[in-house]
Amino acid sequence: MRxxxxxIKVNGEERTLAVAPNRTLLNLLRExxxxxxxxxxxxxxxCGACTVLVDGRPVLACIKLAAQCDGCEVTTIExxxxxxxxxxxxxxxxxxxxxxxxxxxxxxxxxxxxLLQRNPHPTEAEIRQAISNNLCRCTxxxxxxxxxxxxATFAEFTQR
Amino acid sequence: MRPFKYxxxxxxxxxxQLVSATPTAKFLAGGTNxxxxxxxxxxxxxxxxxxxxxxHLAQIRPTLxxxxxxxxxxxxxxxxxxxxxxxxxxxxxxxLAGASAQIRNMATVGGNLMQRTRCPYFYDTAxxxxxxxxGSGCAAFHGLNRMHAxxxxxxxxxxxxxxxxxxALYALDxxxxxxxxxxxxxxxxxxxxxRLPGDTPEQDNNLQHGELIVAVELAKNDFAKHSYYLKxxxxxxxxxxxxxxxxxxxxxxxxxxxARVVLGGVAHKPWRSTEAEDALVGKEATEANFRAAAEAAMxxxxxxxxxxxxxxxGKRAIVLALQRAMDETI
Numbered sequence: 439m440r441x442x443x444x445x446i447k448v449n450g451e452e453r454t455l456a457v458a459p460n461r462t463l464l465n466l467l468r469e470x471x472x473x474x475x476x477x478x479x480x481x482x483x484x485c486g487a488c489t490v491l492v493d494g495r496p497v498l499a500c501i502k503l504a505a506q507c508d509g510c511e512v513t514t515i516e517x518x519x520x521x522x523x524x525x526x527x528x529x530x531x532x533x534x535x536x537x538x539x540x541x542x543x544x545x546x547x548x549x550x551x552x553l554l555q556r557n558p559h560p561t562e563a564e565i566r567q568a569i570s571n572n573l574c575r576c577t578x579x580x581x582x583x584x585x586x587x588x589x590a591t592f593a594e595f596t597q598r
Numbered sequence: 599m600r601p602f603k604y605x606x607x608x609x610x611x612x613x614x615q616l617v618s619a620t621p622t623a624k625f626l627a628g629g630t631n632x633x634x635x636x637x638x639x640x641x642x643x644x645x646x647x648x649x650x651x652x653x654h655l656a657q658i659r660p661t662l663x664x665x666x667x668x669x670x671x672x673x674x675x676x677x678x679x680x681x682x683x684x685x686x687x688x689x690x691x692x693x694l695a696g697a698s699a700q701i702r703n704m705a706t707v708g709g710n711l712m713q714r715t716r717c718p719y720f721y722d723t724a725x726x727x728x729x730x731x732x733g734s735g736c737a738a739f740h741g742l743n744r745m746h747a748x749x750x751x752x753x754x755x756x757x758x759x760x761x762x763x764x765x766a767l768y769a770l771d772x773x774x775x776x777x778x779x780x781x782x783x784x785x786x787x788x789x790x791x792x793r794l795p796g797d798t799p800e801q802d803n804n805l806q807h808g809e810l811i812v813a814v815e816l817a818k819n820d821f822a823k824h825s826y827y828l829k830x831x832x833x834x835x836x837x838x839x840x841x842x843x844x845x846x847x848x849x850x851x852x853x854x855x856x857a858r859v860v861l862g863g864v865a866h867k868p869w870r871s872t873e874a875e876d877a878l879v880g881k882e883a884t885e886a887n888f889r890a891a892a893e894a895a896m897x898x899x900x901x902x903x904x905x906x907x908x909x910x911x912g913k914r915a916i917v918l919a920l921q922r923a924m925d926e927t928i
Contacts, residue, residue, distance in 0.1 A: 439601040459604030459646065462633070483634050486700065495674070495703040501633040502704065503626070505604055506650055549699065570835035571698030 444508035448473070449517030457504040464488045464499035466507075467514060475515035475544050479573075486572035489545035490514045496552040498571075515544035518551065526592040527551045527585075536585030538576035546572045550586045559590055599636050603645045607652060610777050610810060616647045618779040618808030625649055625810060627670055628705040630697070631713040639723050640730055655812060656706075658682070664817040666775075669708030669810075673697070673763065676707060686816055688825035688846055692766035695829040698836045708811035711764055711774065711791065714802060715757035715866075716838055717746065728754045729799040744904040745840070748912075749865040755799030756902060759792055759867050760838045766827060767814060768868040769844040769858035775813040776805065783812070792867030799866070820848035820856060828919035829862070830911060839863035841912045843919035847883060854878045854887075859895060859916060864908060871895040874916060883924050885917065892916040 441456040448471060457466055464481070467473045467490070476499060479487030483501040490499045491513040518525035524532065527547050537543040546569055553560055553568035560568065565586045566579075574582060607613035617623040623645035626632060635641035649655070655670040658679050665681055676682055677693035697705060719725045719737040726735035738746055738756050746756040772788040792803045805811075825846040831837040842862030848855045857878035861869040874895035881887040892913040899909045 440603070442604060458601070460599040460601050482637055483630060483701070486698070489700055496700045497704050498630075498700045501630055501637075503604075503629060503633065503646075503648075505606075506626070506629070506648055508606075552699075567835060568699055571700050 442505040442508070444505060446504075446507050446509070447511040449513060455504075459503065459505050461504045462500055463490070463492075463502045463504050463507050463512070466504040467499060467512070473514050473516050477541055477544055479541070479545075484573070485542075485545075486549065486569075487542055487545045489548040489572060491548060491552060494552070494555070496549050513548075515547060518547070525551065527554065527589045530589035530592060531582070531585040534581050534585035534588055536578065536582040538574070538578045542572055542574045542576075546574070546582055550589065553586070554590055560586070562587070599633070600639070600642055602643055604648065605645070606648045606650075610652060610655070610812065611781060613647050613649055613652065614777055614779055614781070614808055614810050616645070617810075620645045621807065623647060625708075627709040628672065628701075629709075630701050630705045631709065635714065635721075638721055640721060649810075655708075661815065664815065667707055667814045667816070669812050669814070670706050673702040673705045673707070673710060674699075676763075677702065685818070685822050686766075686770060687822060688769060688827055688844060689763070689766040689816070691825075691827040692762045692842075692844060695827055695842070696762035707763070707814055710761055711767075711811060711814075712803070713761055716760045717757040718742075720757060729757060729795075729802075732798070732800045739902075742904060743902040745838070745863075746902055746905055747865045748899040748901045748905060748908050749861075749869050750794045751866065751900075752795045752797065752799070754797055755795035755866065757795070757799065757866060758863050759802075759865065760863075761868075762827070762829060762839065762842060762862060764788070764792070765842055765844040765860045765862040765868045767816075768860045768870050769825075769846050770816050770819060770821065773815045773817075774811055775815060777810045777812050778806065779808040785815075788814075789870065795866045802866075819846075821846035821858065824849065824923045825858075826919050826922040828915050828922065830915050841908055841915050843912075843915045844868075845916070845919035845923045847878070847920065847923050849883065852882050854881055854883055857891075859891065859920075861895070861912060861916075864899075864912065871916075873897065878920075883920070885921065888917045888920040889913075891920070 477487035479485035488499040624643040655668040657668045677690045725737040774786045829842040844860040846858040857875040859871045859874040874891040877891040877894040
C-alpha cells in the first residue's frame with residue numbers, strides 16, 4: 439500500500455505526514471501525533487467520542503480517512519486551552535461536573551464548542567440535538583447539558 | 599480496514615475512468631457509510647477513488663426552473679441553504695431528521711442516495727445475507743424483522759432503505775444527474791433510482807458500475823406552503839426510522855390539487871403511495887380524508903412476523919404528517 443503525503447494543520451501547527459490509505463484521521467491524531475485526548479470509542483461512527491473539528495465543523499474522526507484531510511485544519515480537545523487557561527466550555531464542564539468517567543468528555547466538549555460558535559444562546563432542545571451523537575455511557579447528561587448552558591453564559595470566546 | 603489503493607480524482611472524467619477500470623473500485627465522498635461498512639468487512643474495495651477535491655460538485659445553485667444541488671454538497675449545507683429552506687422546506691426538514699450534526703457535516707447528497715441498508719444481518723458477516731453475499735439466503739426473513747419492510751420485498755430480501763433525504767426527493771420529483779463511463783451525462787427520475795430487491799437484492803439502485811452522481815435537480819413546485827417530514831423512531835434523535843412520512847399538499851381553494859405521500863422505513867426504496875395521493879386529490883384537507891388516504895396507503899401492506907405494528911403506526915403517521923403539513927406556514 440503506497441502512502442499518501444499530506445499536509446494538515448492540527449491545533450494551529452502545520453504538519454506534513456505520510457499516511458497509509460486505510461488509516462483514519464483518528465489513527466493519525468492518536469498514534470502518529472500522540473494527541474490521545476481524542477478518544478476511540480466504537481470506532482464505527484456511532485458514539486461520537488472521536489469528535490474533532492475539521493475546518494471548524496464537528497466530524498467523526500474514526501470514519502474519515504486521514505488521506506482525505508490533506509490541506510485541512512483540525513482542532514482537537516488539546517487545541518482549546520490557551521496558555522494554561524481552559525476554554526470556557528472546558529471551564530463550564532469542570533464547574534458543573536459535566537463528566538463521570540470522562541471518556542466521552544472530549545467529544546462532548548468539541549460538539550458543544552462547535553454549537554456555541556454557531557449558536558451562542560442555544561435552547562436546551564438545541565443543546566440536546568447538538569450532542570445527540572455523543573453517547574455518555576455513564577448517562578451523565580443532566581450535568582453535561584447544564585455545563586453547555588453555563589458555558590453559554592460565560593464571556594464570548596476569544597477568537598482562535 | 600483491509601488495505602486498498604487510494605487515488606484522489608482531479609476531474610469527473612478521471613474519477614469515472616478509475617472506477618470503471620476496476621470492478622472492485624468504489625467512489626468515496628463523505629465516507630460515513632462506506633468506511634463504516636469497510637470496517638465491518640461488509641464492503642471490501644481494492645481501490646478507492648476520493649471525490650472530495652471535485653469542489654465544483656459541491657455547489658448549490660438556482661436554475662431556470664428550480665435548483666441544482668451538487669452531489670458533493672454536504673447534508674448540512676443543503677439543509678441550511680436559504681433557497682432550499684425557502685422553496686423546498688420538506689427537503690431541509692427530512693435531512694435534519696437524519697443522522698447527527700457530525701454526520702451531516704460529512705455526508706454528501708450523492709452518498710446519501712447510495713447509502714446501504716442498516717439491516718443487522720447485512721452487517722453481520724457471520725450470517726447469511728443475499729444482499730451481501732448473493733445466494734447465501736436471508737437471515738432476516740425468519741429472524742428478527744421488527745425493522746424490516748412491509749411493502750415490495752421478496753423472499754430474497756426484506757431490508758429497508760434507511761435514508762431520510764431521499765424520501766423528500768421522491769415527494770419533490772427530483773432528477774438525478776449521472777455521468778457515465780463513456781463520458782456521457784444522463785438523468786434518472788428519482789422514482790427509478792432505487793430498486794426493489796426481487797431476485798437481485800445485491801443491487802440497491804439502477805446505476806451501472808463506474809457511473810457517478812453529479813447532481814440532484816429539483817423543479818419548482820407548489821408544495822412549499824404545505825409540507826412536513828415526520829420521522830417515527832425508537833429514540834428522539836440519531837436513530838433510523840421505524841416509519842417516516844414525507845407529506846406535501848398543494849391546495850386550490852379548499853380542495854387538494856396535488857398530493858405527495860412518500861413512506862420511509864417500509865420498503866427497499868422510498869415508498870411513494872399513489873394510493874394515498876389519489877385518495878387526497880380533489881378532496882378537502884380534513885382529518886377524515888387524511889384517514890381515508892392512510893387506509894388506502896396501508897391496504898396492500900404485508901407485514902412480517904415482527905413488524906405488523908408498522909401498519910397502524912404508518913396510518914397514524916400519515917394522518918399526523920398531513921395535519922402538520924396543513925399547520926405549517928412558511
